[in-house]
Amino acid sequence: MCNRPLPYDLRSPNPPRYFPFCSEKCRLVDLHKWLSEEYYITSPIETPEDEGNPSEKE
């Protein structure tokens, strides 16, 4: 995420803990960014208002 070259071989049979991130910090930063975008996308959520009591409409 920091565009730094990964300090290990991707073909390694034992990938690091924070793969594909270089460290926990990068992992958390990316996670936070991802969550922020997720909230932004789901912010204008459509609320179904048609699911009430049909008898109350008239």
Ligand SMILES: [Zn+2]
């Ligand atoms: Zn990084």
